[in-house]
Amino acid sequence: MSPTDFRRLAVLAGTVALAAWGCTEKIAPPTGPAPTRFVTPDSIQSVFTNTCIVCHDGPTPPAGLNLSADSSYAHLIGVVSFNCSADLGTPINRVQPGVADSSCLYIAITVGLQSLGGETMPLGGPPLSQPTIDRIRNWITNGAPATEVPL
């Protein structure tokens, strides 16, 4: 590439960058109420982040369940489970707000998944501590909101 070509390319790149910047600047602010972002509260998400996302992350996580901070809420609440539904022969949700015992998340960390030979989550690791299990149960029992619930 000659120096002239290079200069032309640089000018072109600058123009494209400016154009892109200009577009971003011109976007009208959204009208109406700010969209609400539903995320798992920190006291629960920290458990997933510390013990689960070593497996449950990325584009093809086990059972399609991504437990990273950006995805966990949307992947859990009111979403039909694969393993528990197969185990029980009837569709049950990963998290059924209000009913821990009918939530695959809770079953997975306590009773275990029959389809995995009764293994509890985290798979292959020590079970979650009782206070952590109680915290998750309490969150589900209180409707599994996107906000903290008192213990």
Ligand code: HEC
């Ligand atoms: C070592 C890897 C590993 C870790 C760590 C792990 N899991 Fe899993 N998990 C799996 C596998 C494998 C499956 C079953 C996938 C399948 O059968 O298709 C599974 C399935 C599940 C399911 C069933 C989902 C469904 O729709 O059927 C839940 C719920 C679950 N895990 C929760 C957790 C939680 C909560 C943690 C952390 C406390 C955790 N897992 C940690 C590997 C892991």
